[in-house]
Amino acid sequence: MTDQVTSVPDDAAARAEKRWAIVASACIAFILAVVGYTGVHWATMPPSGIEPVDPTRLHVAGEFIESNLGTQMEPDGTLVVRLIAQQYSFVPQCIVVPESTPVTFRGTSADVVHGFLITGTNSNAMLVPGYITTFKTQFSTIGDHLMPCHEFCGNGHAAMWARVSVVSKEEFLRRLRAKGGPGCV
Amino acid sequence: MYSARRLVLAHFWAAFIVFFVAIVFGEWQMFVRSPWHAWIDIPEHYYRSVTGHGTALAYVFPTLIAMGFGYSISETSLKRPLLGLKWAWIAFWLLMIGAAMAVGAVATGSASVLYTFYPPLIASPFYYLGVVLVVVGSWIWVALMALNLHAWRKEHPGHAVPLAMYANVAGAFLWAWTAVGAALEILVQILPVALGLRHTIDAGLARVLFSWTLHAIVYFWLMPAYIAFYTIVPRAIGGRLYSDTMARLSFALFLVFAMPIGIHHLFADPQVGSGFKFIHTVFTGMVAVPTLLTVFTICASVEIAARLRGGRGLVGWLKALPWENPAMLAPALSFVMLGLGGAGGLINMSYQLDSTIHNTQWITGHFHLIFAGAIVIMYFVIAYDLWPHLTGRALISHGAMRLQLWLWFIGMIIMTLPWHLAGLIGMPRRMAYFDYSNAAIAPEAWTVMAGVVGGALVVLSGALFLLILLRGQRAPVGSLPEYRYSVALHPDAPVPKILNTFAVWVALMIALTVVNYGMPIGELLTLKTAVPAISVAR
Numbered sequence: 264m265t266d267q268v269t270s271v272p273d274d275a276a277a278r279a280e281k282r283w284a285i286v287a288s289a290c291i292a293f294i295l296a297v298v299g300y301t302g303v304h305w306a307t308m309p310p311s312g313i314e315p316v317d318p319t320r321l322h323v324a325g326e327f328i329e330s331n332l333g334t335q336m337e338p339d340g341t342l343v344v345r346l347i348a349q350q351y352s353f354v355p356q357c358i359v360v361p362e363s364t365p366v367t368f369r370g371t372s373a374d375v376v377h378g379f380l381i382t383g384t385n386s387n388a389m390l391v392p393g394y395i396t397t398f399k400t401q402f403s404t405i406g407d408h409l410m411p412c413h414e415f416c417g418n419g420h421a422a423m424w425a426r427v428s429v430v431s432k433e434e435f436l437r438r439l440r441a442k443g444g445p446g447c448v
Numbered sequence: 449m450y451s452a453r454r455l456v457l458a459h460f461w462a463a464f465i466v467f468f469v470a471i472v473f474g475e476w477q478m479f480v481r482s483p484w485h486a487w488i489d490i491p492e493h494y495y496r497s498v499t500g501h502g503t504a505l506a507y508v509f510p511t512l513i514a515m516g517f518g519y520s521i522s523e524t525s526l527k528r529p530l531l532g533l534k535w536a537w538i539a540f541w542l543l544m545i546g547a548a549m550a551v552g553a554v555a556t557g558s559a560s561v562l563y564t565f566y567p568p569l570i571a572s573p574f575y576y577l578g579v580v581l582v583v584v585g586s587w588i589w590v591a592l593m594a595l596n597l598h599a600w601r602k603e604h605p606g607h608a609v610p611l612a613m614y615a616n617v618a619g620a621f622l623w624a625w626t627a628v629g630a631a632l633e634i635l636v637q638i639l640p641v642a643l644g645l646r647h648t649i650d651a652g653l654a655r656v657l658f659s660w661t662l663h664a665i666v667y668f669w670l671m672p673a674y675i676a677f678y679t680i681v682p683r684a685i686g687g688r689l690y691s692d693t694m695a696r697l698s699f700a701l702f703l704v705f706a707m708p709i710g711i712h713h714l715f716a717d718p719q720v721g722s723g724f725k726f727i728h729t730v731f732t733g734m735v736a737v738p739t740l741l742t743v744f745t746i747c748a749s750v751e752i753a754a755r756l757r758g759g760r761g762l763v764g765w766l767k768a769l770p771w772e773n774p775a776m777l778a779p780a781l782s783f784v785m786l787g788l789g790g791a792g793g794l795i796n797m798s799y800q801l802d803s804t805i806h807n808t809q810w811i812t813g814h815f816h817l818i819f820a821g822a823i824v825i826m827y828f829v830i831a832y833d834l835w836p837h838l839t840g841r842a843l844i845s846h847g848a849m850r851l852q853l854w855l856w857f858i859g860m861i862i863m864t865l866p867w868h869l870a871g872l873i874g875m876p877r878r879m880a881y882f883d884y885s886n887a888a889i890a891p892e893a894w895t896v897m898a899g900v901v902g903g904a905l906v907v908l909s910g911a912l913f914l915l916i917l918l919r920g921q922r923a924p925v926g927s928l929p930e931y932r933y934s935v936a937l938h939p940d941a942p943v944p945k946i947l948n949t950f951a952v953w954v955a956l957m958i959a960l961t962v963v964n965y966g967m968p969i970g971e972l973l974t975l976k977t978a979v980p981a982i983s984v985a986r
Contacts (some may be wrong), residue, residue: 276937280691280744287740291733298729298799302722313721315977350982371718375569375982376651378716378807382874382888387716387803391652392568393977394718409888413807413876415562417569417984418492421880 314395318373321347327371334359334366334435334445346370348377348390348412351419357426357447361435362405371395378414381427389414402429451529452519455536457838459516460831462544463509464917467824468910470504473497475903478863480880482896487881494880495560500551502563505820507582508547510669513827514623515539515589517672518616520834522593524931525610526600532592539588546581549574558985562878564662565630565638567654572985573642576634583627593620608943611695612679612933618699619671621954622706625961626668629660629710641981648978652719656968659710660961667706667735669819673826674698677746677779680833682934684775687753692936694745696947698738703953705735708964715802719977724968725799731964732797739790746779752937774849778829781857785821789814792868809895810871813864820906821860825853828913837931841923848916855909863902866895 321327327347333355334344344366347354360366370379372392380387388396402408412423428447430438438445477497480488488494523530530536552574553559559571597609597617609617633654640646678695682688689695711728714720751765759768770776792814795801805811835843843849875882875892884893946952 276690276748279748280694283744284737284741287744288737290740291736294794294798295730295733299726301800302726313719313971313975315975318979374980376566376655380806380808380874380876385800385803387806389714389717389807391655391718392979393650394652396716396718407888409874409886411874411876411879413878415495415564415566415878417982418495418560418880420495420878421491421882424883 312395312397314397315393316371316395318371318392321371321373326369329354334439336439342366344368344370347373348379348416348423349373350375350417351412351423353379353410353412353423353425355425355446357428358410359428359430359435359438359445359447360402361432362429363401363403364432364435365399365401367397367399369395369397375416376414377412377416377423379410379425380413382409382411384408387413402427405429405431451533452523452536453838455530455533455540456516456520456834458540459512459519460834460838462540463512463516464831464914466504466512466547467509468914470501470509471903471907471910473501474505475900475907477501478896478899478903481882482900483884483893484897484900491880492557492560495562495878496554496557498878499560499562500554503550503554503579504547506563506665507550507579508543510672510819510823511582511586512543513830514619514668514672515543515586517675517830517834518589518593518620520838521612521616521675522596524837525612525616525933526596528596528600528603530592531596531599535588536592539585539592542581542585542588546578546583546585548578549581550578553578556986560984564658565633565654567633567638567641567649568651568979568981570638570642570649570981570983570985573639576639576642580631580634580639583631586627587624590620590624593617608948610933611689611692611936612675614696614948615671615675615678615699617950618703618953619668619675621950621957622664622671622703623668625707625954625957626661626664629657629965630662633657633661642985647981649981650972650978652717652977653969653972655714655717656711656720656965656972659713660707660965661710662713663710663732664706666815666819667702669823671699671702672830673782673823674702674742676826676830676833677742677782679933680829681746681775681779682749682753683932684833685750685753685770685773686756687749687751687934688756688937689934690745690748690752690937692938692941692943693947694741696943698741698745700947700950700953701738701741702735703950704956704960705731705738707957708960709735709797711964711968712797712802715799716806719972720968721971724964727964729797729799731960733794736790736794739786743783743786746783749934749937750776750779772846772850774832774846774853775829777850778825778853781853782822782825785817785825785857785860788865789817789822792817805871807877808871809867809875809877809892812877813867813871816867817860817864821857821864825856828853828856831913831917834931835917835920836926836928839921839923840925840928841920842926842928843916843920844923845916845919848912852909852912852916855905855912859902859905859909861902863899863906866898870895 332345372390378389386400408427410425553572559575561569561571709732712732754765754768757768759765870892
């Protein structure tokens, strides 16, 4: 039987194999080049930073005290959303942001590992106790999004849903000036 | 074969019984969270089941398959009785005791932390000790595989190690080093807390250590399937292995690239910097190469079989393949699932694209398609192929086998493709129930129902599989030819020395892991980020 098969010349087989290896490697190299280029050129990086924080003192002092949570305008005019995840809710439960405006999210966990995504967007982050998660994003259209916890955090995990409400810039400013900062409704 | 016949049979029966019970639980999970069932009264029961399902199917089942298959490869490819048979039985019973301890802790509701542990959640120490015993048992297997290869080499100086054994030992070494990440996490971080000796734990460090194991473990699951692609399929369908060298190269590359890539599971995490996230993206891309090489080599080997059977034409040869043979059908179905799952995997590893689907139902769909789909369907073929040699009785029900494989494939497709879609529209993972009355969640309802339907076919297929094996065990005793592996197209082609040994590849494996994990782990060790542990044990 072997003789029948060797009608395929050796070098032809080796050539085909080599060509495939080159094409396959080139495809992977191209994908990686796209990832690298968009990462650097558009600064699309995943949330990173390695900022430690003590989860047992979040409510006592520092940027995650209760009055500082939700969307805030910093002295330099930038918008920062601060949030805390805990078994089994987010604080605040509803986040208001203006459309087409850069916002920075800063979040952490008060107890176990949580995470969240904002449906219909590519905002997606883990909240690990002991660390602050930061990422920048913006929302291009007015409307409501769900914001579920997406990491198992205990038996109540399935109940942990928050909301993000994207409003017009004018509406956002109106709510920002209202007592107690911007809230939903 | 076989002084290890009973040993291998014990591993396979234990594996497939654990497997079947666990997939029934999986189907129950799909059902209780579907619109066909009211919200579950006690969500803890759901997470208890998920923990059991994951622990059984990620740790116990594939480890037993790899071990049983490994012992059988050692005997049939080296053509010598297994050295250390007594130790192999000790390893088996360690595994059984460990599995019973872990699953027992889960069953009592003291360990509903999912198989990925998630500290600072802390379960009963029996859960972790059980997992440790499973790993210790598997390490004995690693040592036995190395020992048997060493003994054979001494008897055959200068000879090429049979491909099946080379790949098997590559898988064993891969597993030995893969398990170190989770072992460190359990032994150094979690167990002291679970035993009450410490009360705080660094959750970020634990996630980094676990990621070391979490991705490479998939390649440990994959090894038996790839060994079957290369060394069983071409022989079973009457073909030739296209390239022995390419096969060895693929296994060696898995050894090197499987480990230093795990941080792609942590793209959305705050405790690893962007630089290392990007580096792990690059290495994850590289690990796709051995799979692409495998696809080529196996398709070429299959084409040889078709041409030997008189197949003609550019694609006409496909018709000449022995489709009635389960060993032909299964790899074809496996490749379809591997292709879909692999394409999804390239999206997951792509740094930016990952943020669209991280921790959504997409991921659940992805790993079910790859592991439960492409890999487990090859475990079935391994069992079908080995069974006559283990029992001395022929397996004749080819029709039932084909039905079983088709059911598995169709079930997996119906189950996992809608999950991908659900993930894209933002459905989070690990939910015990959904509020389908919410207009934003309602469009995801049908995907959960599809999961129940697909899951039912999968369970049916699993039951049929066990029946076929049972029937085989009761068939009349027959005489069998010696167990053989595929013959290469050029069986006498010299094997390069580097592809006949492991030193270079193991050194690269360890060095790359140290380079890609050393900094991220070292950085976290210098930070004081331990947080209070939260016990779920009762």
